Every structure is written in C-alpha cells, then in structure tokens.
Amino acid sequence: MTVLVTGGAGYIGSHMVLALSDARRPVVVLDDLSTGSRAAVPSTVPLVQGCCGDEGLLDDVIRDHGVTAIVHFAGSIVVPDSVTDPLGYYLNNTVRSRALIAAAVRGGVKSFVFSSTAAVYGEGAAEPLRETAALDPVSPYGASKLMTERMLSDASRAHGFAYAALRYFNVAGADPAGRAGQSTPRATHLIKVAAEAVTGKRDRLQIFGDDYPTPDGTCVRDYIHVSDLAKAHVLALDHLARTGENLVANCGYGRGASVLEVIESVKRVSGVDFPVERAPRRPGDPALLVADPARARTTLGWRPDYDDLDTIVGHALAWERKIAARAAAE
Ligand SMILES: NC(=O)c1ccc[n+]([C@@H]2O[C@H](COP(=O)([O-])OP(=O)(O)OC[C@H]3O[C@@H](n4cnc5c(N)ncnc54)[C@H](O)[C@@H]3O)[C@@H](O)[C@H]2O)c1
Numbered sequence: 469m470t471v472l473v474t475g476g477a478g479y480i481g482s483h484m485v486l487a488l489s490d491a492r493r494p495v496v497v498l499d500d501l502s503t504g505s506r507a508a509v510p511s512t513v514p515l516v517q518g519c520c521g522d523e524g525l526l527d528d529v530i531r532d533h534g535v536t537a538i539v540h541f542a543g544s545i546v547v548p549d550s551v552t553d554p555l556g557y558y559l560n561n562t563v564r565s566r567a568l569i570a571a572a573v574r575g576g577v578k579s580f581v582f583s584s585t586a587a588v589y590g591e592g593a594a595e596p597l598r599e600t601a602a603l604d605p606v607s608p609y610g611a612s613k614l615m616t617e618r619m620l621s622d623a624s625r626a627h628g629f630a631y632a633a634l635r636y637f638n639v640a641g642a643d644p645a646g647r648a649g650q651s652t653p654r655a656t657h658l659i660k661v662a663a664e665a666v667t668g669k670r671d672r673l674q675i676f677g678d679d680y681p682t683p684d685g686t687c688v689r690d691y692i693h694v695s696d697l698a699k700a701h702v703l704a705l706d707h708l709a710r711t712g713e714n715l716v717a718n719c720g721y722g723r724g725a726s727v728l729e730v731i732e733s734v735k736r737v738s739g740v741d742f743p744v745e746r747a748p749r750r751p752g753d754p755a756l757l758v759a760d761p762a763r764a765r766t767t768l769g770w771r772p773d774y775d776d777l778d779t780i781v782g783h784a785l786a787w788e789r790k791i792a793a794r795a796a797a798e
C-alpha cells in the first residue's frame with residue numbers, strides 16, 4: 469500500500485510527503501535532485517535518487533516497495549524557461565511522464581495523481597476558470613502538462629487504472645509547523661522572490677508588466693497554500709481508491725490577487741519596505757488566472773485551512789527567515 473511520490477524532494481512534493489507521513493501512510497520518494505534536495509525528505513522516508521523517465525528503475529521501485537499509487541510531481545516548472553527551451557520541457561514533463569505511466573501500467577498500479585496546472589487553459593476563457601473551459605495553453609510548459617493529461621486519459625481507458633489531474637493555480641506558503649517550505653535555488657515564483665527581497669537575499673523585486681488588462685495593470689493569480697494543496701492530494705488518493713473514477717479538478721481558492729496586491733501583502737506582513745521596479749512583460753504570462761474550485765469541493769470534500777493571502781505570505785516569510793538564518797550560521 470505504498471505511495472510513490474515523484475519529485476518528493478521538491479517544494480510541493482515535500483509537503484505531500486509530510487501529509488502522507490502524518491497520516492501514517494507508507495511512502496517512497498523518487499527524485500533526481502535537479503531542483504529538490506535530500507534534506508527536504510524526512511530521514512524516515514526512503515529516497516531513491518533517479519529519473520522518473522528511467523523505466524528499469526521505475527519497475528524496480530514499484531516492485532520492491534509494493535507501490536499501489538503514484539503521485540507525480542517531478543517536472544520542470546518555470547513558464548518563461550519553457551518558452552526558450554520547449555524541447556527540454558517536452559522531454560522532462562511529457563516524455564518522462566509517458567515512461568512513468570507505462571511503468572505504472574506494467575506494475576499494476578491502480579491510482580495515479582498528476583500535478584497539472586492552470587497553464588493548460590487558454591486566454592480569454594470566462595473567469596473564474598471551470599475545468600470545462602477551453603484548453604489552449606499559452607506556454608510550452610502548459611502544453612507539456614496538457615499532453616500528459618491526455619496520455620493519462622487514454623491510458624486509463626485502455627489499461628484500467630484511475631487518475632486525478634489536479635490543476636494547481638499558484639502555489640505558495642510553507643508548512644505551518646515550519647518543517648518544510650520552498651528552498652528552490654534560483655526561484656522565480658513571486659511570493660518566494662518577494663520573501664527573498666525581505667531577507668536581503670535579493671536587492672529588489674521586479675514587476676513583469678504593468679499594462680495588462682487587469683484592474684491595476686499587473687497580472688492576477690489565484691494563490692493557494694501548499695498545505696491545502698497537499699490535503700487535496702490525499703483526498704484525491706482516497707477518491708481514486710474508493711470510486712475508481714477519474715477526476716480533473718482545479719486547485720485554487722477562487723479569488724485573485726494582482727502582483728501589486730501581493731507586494732503590498734509581503735511588505736505589510738513582514739514590516740520591511742524593499743525596492744520594487746517596473747520591468748517589461750515576461751514571455752508566456754497570461755493576464756488573469758483564477759480558479760473555480762467547486763469541483764474539488766464537491767467531489768473531494770476539500771475544505772482549505774489557509775485561504776488568506778496574508779497567512780500564505782506569513783508562512784512563506786517564516787520559512788524564508790528560517791533558511792536565511794541557517795545559511796548565515798553555516
Ligand atoms: N509551484 C507552482 O506554483 C505549481 C503550479 C502548478 C503546477 N505545479 C507542478 O507541481 C509540480 C511540483 O512543482 P514544485 O513547485 O514543487 O517544483 P520543484 O522544482 O520544487 O519540484 C520538482 C521536483 O522534481 C524533481 N525532478 C525534476 N525532474 C525530475 C525527473 N526527471 N526525475 C525525477 N525527479 C525530477 C526535482 O528535483 C524537484 O525535487 C511540478 O510538476 C509543477 O509543474 C507547480
């Protein structure tokens with residue numbers, strides 16, 4: 469009854485490993501440590517260092533650990549990088565996911581939860597976005613994820629397993645107990661970058677575009693707390709095991725915050741006034757992404773615990789200060 473968590477040494481994956489461990493569910497992590505770190509995996513949880521596209525290794529892990537479910541976080545995640553390196557993104561996100569799905573089929577794994585993204589939706593769809601909105605990704609990143617959703621749909625029909633594709637909106641924050649957080653080197657995510665500006669790791673924050681068709685001209689996103697997201701994954705695993713029915717569901721709160729509103733929140737919560745400068749638009753950025761989370765609520769019974777921007781920012785800051793203090797002590 470072991471859950472294989474690919475990418476479990478990364479930001480979101482490490483919170484999922486904590487959620488499963490807290491629920492006393494057996495876990496094994498597979499991670500190539502390209503952006504994740506060994507320290508993010510509790511010492512009680514086995515970590516296999518390797519690639520989620522290595523079919524021989526996957527067969528061994530599934531067999532040796534008695535894997536019955538897979539939660540697949542491993543992948544490349546930076547939207548603008550996918551614009552400059554699309555083939556790298558299709559390799560790591562699509563081709564390697566295909567290898568993992570094939571290994572799951574060979575190994576008789578019955579449940580598969582996949583990290584999808586709001587970036588699968590097209591521009592111009594009615595907001596908040598429902599799962600039925602048009603799928604027309606702006607970036608190669610979104611396309612690489614949408615292809616994996618399609619493979620899961622086709623393979624589940626042909627081979628008799630159930631999958632959940634959870635379309636995350638913007639994930640932020642950290643474990644409220646301070647056990648995990650985002651430690652990604654060269655992070656690009658807004659709240660993480662702003663937290664680094666608070667601790668002095670960065671000397672300023674850039675706003676990428678202030679001429680979008682949004683109320684204040686900056687991009688609007690639906691920020692979701694990473695621990696609420698992990699909770700949705702645990703519920704999705706239970707749903708798949710209980711019903712055997714596939715699920716595609718948004719994970720967001722249904723409320724947007726602009727880049728300027730996020731910056732205000734970070735300054736307010738931290739009490740630190742860091743320099744901010746206007747910069748050109750970043751390639752691949754849609755103006756507005758806000759979830760309609762009704763399906764996750766009704767199908768999974770998902771009820772968020774941290775649906776508040778200042779709370780998310782507060783947890784992100786606590787983690788950032790903790791790792792800054794640790795780095796200073798080294
Ligand atoms: N962070 C967000 O806001 C967000 C939003 C939507 C979707 N997602 C998706 O969630 C997942 C996790 O994202 P994250 O923010 O935790 O990123 P992350 O970079 O912290 O985690 C990814 C993990 O996967 C590992 N990895 C990458 N390629 C691998 C490979 N080929 N084989 C094995 N391990 C590999 C990395 O070392 C890392 O530990 C990704 O699939 C991402 O696309 C993230």
Ligand SMILES: O=c1ccn([C@@H]2O[C@H](COP(=O)(O)OP(=O)(O)O[C@H]3O[C@H](CO)[C@H](O)[C@H](O)[C@H]3O)[C@@H](O)[C@H]2O)c(=O)[nH]1
Binds near residue numbers: 546547585658675750
């Ligand atoms: O220093 C920064 C960083 C970001 N931004 C802006 O802040 C917004 C959010 O950017 P992030 O990089 O934090 O997140 P993205 O919306 O680009 O992407 C994230 O959320 C998406 C879904 O909404 C994807 O799934 C993706 O994996 C994940 O990285 C964007 O308008 C971006 O231009 C800035 O202005 N300055």
